[in-house]
Amino acid sequence: MSATVIGLDRAGSVATLHIGGDITSSSEGDLMAGYAKATDDGARTVILDFSGMEYMNSGGIGLLVTLLVRAQRGGSRLLATGLSEHYRQILALTRLDEAIEIHDSEAAAMAAAGA
């Protein structure tokens, strides 16, 4: 198992969370802290960049649901980029793709976010 790595970039009201390593239920602290930092700084749109992600199990998918609910409650928009075909299929399987906008590149996600 690799550790979860969360990096954060800001461009106006858009924040990008760069997710690296493994996403499992143990990643909750890191992922939620990264999201809180992004939104506490005023971001209304958060892009999840999965291009550095190495592994995700069902606990990780559960965290994404929790993150989505948190974003919906806070009135934030959640976008995703950097997903391989395999992880796109997992988001389709779990029907998370109905709630997260998926983009082919970070540039496309930034454009969709209006940044």
Next chain:
Amino acid sequence: MTPGRDTGNWARPVDKLSAAGVAGAKVDSVSGKRVSGPLQGFGQLWQKTFRVRLDGSTMTPEEVIATWKERFPTFWPKSATFYAPLAGIAPGEVALLDLSPAPGSPIKLSTGVMVIYADEQSFTFMTPQGHTLSAWITFSAERDGDVTVAQAQALERPSDPFDEMAYLLGGNRMNNAFWKETIANMARHMGAAEPVVETQIVCIDKRRQWRQVRNLRHSIMLRTARHTLTAPVRWLRRS
């Protein structure tokens, strides 16, 4: 991104579920349905964790999960039946279930689950449309010092307004008791003499998703009620 480390652990997406790989169930109300997770449900979103320390057991987390998969139906309370897929609990397989809507009820709700994820230390089920809960539940085991700890963690929303009402009027309590009994049965089988099941229940989202009210058209609860109420008519037509 490294491809494939978890590829074999996940089911492939399917448009419609098929319970063709299940034997023994009288009713298949799952084939042709889609899966429905916590985002597709109607009611409040709950996270429930049932955790037990397997004190007295020498089994590793991998041995616990292998045994749990193999003997899953035997740990369920007597009020419910789990018809396991012939291929076992593996990614993409569908199982059928008969559940009691109330303690002692002669009526059964027939539904099912899809195995969406399975590895050596965990496996996850997702419910189909029509199930009273739009949910997934993950069963896992891990080492805590010298002891193996097993848990079931559900993320669930009642699927439609009737399911939400039933949940608030006792379904929630019944569901909690069901999983506590299941986990205790499993723990005893694994060698824990006096298992103590710790429960943590958190409401993650208090809002109801009114845009999902149309889930009613899939409701097994309404279909079962209709079927039960029209039973005399069917009986008269046959006689």
